[in-house]
Amino acid sequence: MEVRLLTRNFDRPESWTLASYEATGGYAALRKACAMDPVAITEEVKKSGLRGRGGAGFPTGMKWGFVPKDAAKPKYLCVNADESEPGTFKDRYLLERDPHVLVEGIVIASRAVGIHRAYVYVRGEFGLPYRRILGAVREAYAKGYLGADILGTGFHLDVTIHRGAGAYICGEETGLIESLEGKTGQPRIKPPFPAVVGAFGGPTVVNNVETLAAVPWIIENGANAYRGYGTEKSPGTKLFSVSGHVVRPGVYEVPLGYPLRDLVYGLCGGIRGGRKMKANIPGGSSVPILTGEEALAANLDYESLAAAGTMLGSGGMIVIDDSTCMVRALATIEKFYAHESCGQCTPCREGTGWLRDLVMRIESGGGTPADLDKIMSITRNMIGTTICVLSDAAAMPAASFVTKFRDEFARHIGAGRCPIEEGAHA
Amino acid sequence: MPKVFVNDREIEVPEGTNMIQAAKAAGIEIPHFCYHPGLGVDGNCRLCMIELDGVPKPQIACNTFAKEGLKIRTDTERVRELRRAMLEFFFLNHPLDCPICDQSGECLLQDFYMRHGRYESRLDLPKVHKRKAVAIGPRVVLDAERCVLCRRCVRFCDNVTGTGEIRVVNRGNRSEITVLPDHPLDNAYSLNTVDICPVGALTSQDFRFKCRTWFLSSAKSICIGCARGCNIHLDSSEGIAYRLRPRENQSVNRWWMCDDGRMTYRALNDDRCEVPLVGGVETEHDFAVAAIAERLRSAGGAPGRITVLLSPDMSNESLYAARAFAEKILGGSRAIAGSLKTPGIEDDLLRRADPHPNRRGCDILGVWRDDLRAELASGGKLLLAIQNDIADHDPASLDLLRRYEAVICLATNLNRTTGSASIVHPVTPQSECDGTFTNFEGRVQRFRRGMPARGDALTVAELLARVAVAMKHPEFGWVNLNQIWKEMAGAVPAFAGMSPETIGDEGMEAVR
Numbered sequence: 039m040e041v042r043l044l045t046r047n048f049d050r051p052e053s054w055t056l057a058s059y060e061a062t063g064g065y066a067a068l069r070k071a072c073a074m075d076p077v078a079i080t081e082e083v084k085k086s087g088l089r090g091r092g093g094a095g096f097p098t099g100m101k102w103g104f105v106p107k108d109a110a111k112p113k114y115l116c117v118n119a120d121e122s123e124p125g126t127f128k129d130r131y132l133l134e135r136d137p138h139v140l141v142e143g144i145v146i147a148s149r150a151v152g153i154h155r156a157y158v159y160v161r162g163e164f165g166l167p168y169r170r171i172l173g174a175v176r177e178a179y180a181k182g183y184l185g186a187d188i189l190g191t192g193f194h195l196d197v198t199i200h201r202g203a204g205a206y207i208c209g210e211e212t213g214l215i216e217s218l219e220g221k222t223g224q225p226r227i228k229p230p231f232p233a234v235v236g237a238f239g240g241p242t243v244v245n246n247v248e249t250l251a252a253v254p255w256i257i258e259n260g261a262n263a264y265r266g267y268g269t270e271k272s273p274g275t276k277l278f279s280v281s282g283h284v285v286r287p288g289v290y291e292v293p294l295g296y297p298l299r300d301l302v303y304g305l306c307g308g309i310r311g312g313r314k315m316k317a318n319i320p321g322g323s324s325v326p327i328l329t330g331e332e333a334l335a336a337n338l339d340y341e342s343l344a345a346a347g348t349m350l351g352s353g354g355m356i357v358i359d360d361s362t363c364m365v366r367a368l369a370t371i372e373k374f375y376a377h378e379s380c381g382q383c384t385p386c387r388e389g390t391g392w393l394r395d396l397v398m399r400i401e402s403g404g405g406t407p408a409d410l411d412k413i414m415s416i417t418r419n420m421i422g423t424t425i426c427v428l429s430d431a432a433a434m435p436a437a438s439f440v441t442k443f444r445d446e447f448a449r450h451i452g453a454g455r456c457p458i459e460e461g462a463h464a
Numbered sequence: 465m466p467k468v469f470v471n472d473r474e475i476e477v478p479e480g481t482n483m484i485q486a487a488k489a490a491g492i493e494i495p496h497f498c499y500h501p502g503l504g505v506d507g508n509c510r511l512c513m514i515e516l517d518g519v520p521k522p523q524i525a526c527n528t529f530a531k532e533g534l535k536i537r538t539d540t541e542r543v544r545e546l547r548r549a550m551l552e553f554f555f556l557n558h559p560l561d562c563p564i565c566d567q568s569g570e571c572l573l574q575d576f577y578m579r580h581g582r583y584e585s586r587l588d589l590p591k592v593h594k595r596k597a598v599a600i601g602p603r604v605v606l607d608a609e610r611c612v613l614c615r616r617c618v619r620f621c622d623n624v625t626g627t628g629e630i631r632v633v634n635r636g637n638r639s640e641i642t643v644l645p646d647h648p649l650d651n652a653y654s655l656n657t658v659d660i661c662p663v664g665a666l667t668s669q670d671f672r673f674k675c676r677t678w679f680l681s682s683a684k685s686i687c688i689g690c691a692r693g694c695n696i697h698l699d700s701s702e703g704i705a706y707r708l709r710p711r712e713n714q715s716v717n718r719w720w721m722c723d724d725g726r727m728t729y730r731a732l733n734d735d736r737c738e739v740p741l742v743g744g745v746e747t748e749h750d751f752a753v754a755a756i757a758e759r760l761r762s763a764g765g766a767p768g769r770i771t772v773l774l775s776p777d778m779s780n781e782s783l784y785a786a787r788a789f790a791e792k793i794l795g796g797s798r799a800i801a802g803s804l805k806t807p808g809i810e811d812d813l814l815r816r817a818d819p820h821p822n823r824r825g826c827d828i829l830g831v832w833r834d835d836l837r838a839e840l841a842s843g844g845k846l847l848l849a850i851q852n853d854i855a856d857h858d859p860a861s862l863d864l865l866r867r868y869e870a871v872i873c874l875a876t877n878l879n880r881t882t883g884s885a886s887i888v889h890p891v892t893p894q895s896e897c898d899g900t901f902t903n904f905e906g907r908v909q910r911f912r913r914g915m916p917a918r919g920d921a922l923t924v925a926e927l928l929a930r931v932a933v934a935m936k937h938p939e940f941g942w943v944n945l946n947q948i949w950k951e952m953a954g955a956v957p958a959f960a961g962m963s964p965e966t967i968g969d970e971g972m973e974a975v976r
Binding site: 205207222227376377378379380381382383384385387388389390391392395396399408412419422423424425 | 505506507508509510511513521522524527545546549550552553554556557586589592612613632634635636637638639
């Protein structure tokens with residue numbers, strides 16, 4: 039069953055308007071937060087166990103706590119709305135259907151950390167989400183939820199909406215900051231981390247849309263109530279963007295720890311045409327793939343999926359049925375990462391293109407048996423060797439596809455054509 | 465200072481030292497492309513991977529800084545494997561055109577492959593093609609296929625010259641460096657990008673295809689382009705100078721030199737004075753020396769009859785020897801130095817307006833005259849001009865030379881001044897002898913002989929000693945550089961206590 043904490047307003051008419059949001063009790067959490075000591079806000083979020091929903095799953099309250107109290111430079115909040123991971127579209131739903139919950143989360147987070155300037159970095163291709171968040175920010179200014187002296191507390195916050203130009207890498211937090219500063223979107227070496235030196239040299243918190251959208255509920259209902267959902271180590275709910283061969287693809291909010299089987303076969307209505315689930319990528323295209331059997335045994339929380347050899351990631355679940363050629367599926371993924379590699383670090387710049395070319399050669403019938411070991415060895419040299427994890431994001435699918443579907447890759451190579459898809463490339 | 469351990473070898477390094485430098489100090493090479501001490505850490509090449517005690521993932525050495533007790537390893541199987549892997553990635557789209565690549569022999573990719581690579585090739589896919597032989601400026605040529613995208617050149621133009629001409633465009637393995645339209649790489653220091661380029665991506669328009677690098681031998685020298693006295697390597701082969709490259713000296717030029725300075729090597733090859741000329745006719749050395757001695761003797765010993773014109777292009781040793789010659793052999797004749805050369809452009813990086821390497825030396829030896837024209841106009845019968853080409857810089861000054869009954873030139877190159885002289889004898893430029901210059905800050909710096917002397921060229925001191933012998937003064941002269949310095953250090957207060965050894969490769973401040 040869905041638990042709709044963040045998606046509670048999704049089905050309301052004109053849910054994106056301030057009128058609608060206030061009608062369901064919106065901005066009550068902000069009023070409560072304004073009466074709280076900023077430190078207490080961070081403590082409440084720490085207690086809730088909220089973890090970053092962009093993919094890395096880093097504890098949110100701890101991230102806020104890393105910001106130095108007495109920084110000489112201004113502090114910033116960057117909202118990561120550059121949702122670009124293939125298979126992920128939950129932030130887009132949040133921006134389109136309930137932008138005010140994000141605005142409220144921004145104000146609460148900023149008050150907690152002592153930030154007076156927030157940027158929302160919106161993916162360049164997001165037209166409607168951009169207009170909705172822009173509209174919400176304007177409404178919030180008009181109503182005194184943003185700007186000078188918010189709700190008479192003396193706290194001031196300005197929010198700027200910044201549109202990206204369509205690069206996947208700008209969703210990486212330091213790539214985002216570089217892009218925001220007007221530079222080429224290329225991740226920075228760490229340390230220093232953004233919490234110490236971030237945007238424009240100031241301490242910066244970078245949070246995902248869904249993460250901040252969870253903050254108002256936590257403040258309003260308390261950390262304990264939030265911990266009432268999910269598991270001990272993965273508390274709360276998570277939005278899953280389910281795509282692929284299910285009967286009802288879409289965004290579903292379920293408590294963490296929810297059985298994958300129930301999401302796919304319950305909420306999503308099972309595999310279209312009654313076919314078999316051949317494979318499942320649970321966390322966005324960059325995480326290791328699971329076979330259908332592995333997936334059916336897994337629960338949807340950080341620890342269970344790690345135990346299954348994959349990651350929760352952004353919750354972008356791609357469901358693959360048995361009519362799919364895994365070589366072709368991998369080729370599609372590798373084309374994406376080769377295209378999106380920023381080109382800064384050698385293993386990623388060269389490795390992503392190499393993987394793509396090798397997989398495409400197998401796909402088009404020109405592969406050799408040695409290619410599979412070569413792919414495995416290349417991925418080993420790409421994982422953990424670069425500034426950011428785009429290299430890993432390209433390598434993990436390749437390594438897991440080849441490991442788990444090696445027979446199919448071998449048959450593809452042996453036949454010189456696709457053994458599964460009729461009419462696929464000869 | 466923190467102690468760190470590189471492969472169990474203990475070494476003490478200053479705070480803020482990164483592990484590439486620390487390992488280097490311990491005599492261990494960590495291969496790297498993007499890190500350069502003058503450009504800082506960029507962290508993109510990923511070649512300098514090391515393992516740290518207690519850290520599961522390999523780290524980059526360039527961004528790992530010394531702290532007490534830090535233990536790093538550069539010799540583990542994982543490090544070796546990663547180095548091979550990174551080199552394989554670099555070679556994936558790198559053309560194997562070493563036989564026609566100008567960088568061959570001084571290419572870090574070649575060197576690192578031979579020292580740390582040596583894997584079996586498994587590249588069997590077509591390479592990505594990029595632009596080749598593109599003039600990105602008047603002096604620098606780009607081959608984008610050879611580029612390893614370390615961005616040293618980008619950071620040089622951003623952070624050192626502040627001109628920002630070079631950018632990386634495109635992404636992934638289509639990334640390449642380029643210049644913006646209508647903004648060529650044309651800053652005064654553009655050729656430094658060629659030096660710091662670890663591979664053959666950026667080559668010098670002037671040097672490319674002139675000489676394979678393994679034929680070059682290198683001497684520590686000093687640039688004569690201006691009063692900065694940038695420390696340089698003089699690269700030559702078989703008596704021909706091919707190029708000048710900066711030599712690191714943190715007190716003078718750090719790692720850099722200007723493009724104009726680099727081109728001064730041309731005068732070491734072109735229009736050289738190699739054979740003595742008497743009355744415009746090539747003669748034997750002995751005959752020319754006798755002729756010079758005879759002229760000087762017949763001009764008469766009284767002060768005022770002979771003017772010895774020195775030059776701020778002469779070494780301290782030549783200036784000292786010529787001054788002593790004027791005093792002792794020419795009966796206290798006047799020795800003056802000056803310049804009619806137009807000042808150059810000065811900036812806040814390296815270039816100085818003063819276009820001579822040793823004006824400060826002339827000052828110290830008390831021979832410098834600001835108004836050279838007036839000084840020459842009041843000259844006597846005979847002018848002995850040493851390495852001073854006044855007529856080339858200012859054709860009107862030929863009139864000044866015509867006031868003298870005779871002009872004797874001791875010169876490195878043929879020019880208008882030598883053209884108006886009755887006797888010309890070759891002397892060695894700084895490339896063909898040992899000596900010192902004193903830069904504008906008073907820093908005395910050594911240059912060393914890198915090439916054999918051309919023709920009959922001798923140092924000024926040697927030549928004047930031979931002339932002195934011909935003038936019945938066998939006592940005049942010095943055996944070598946050390947002996948001149950022994951005398952100079954006693955006679956010239958600013959040089960007190962100095963010797964070629966103490967000056968060394970880094971130079972030494974003259975006493976104020």
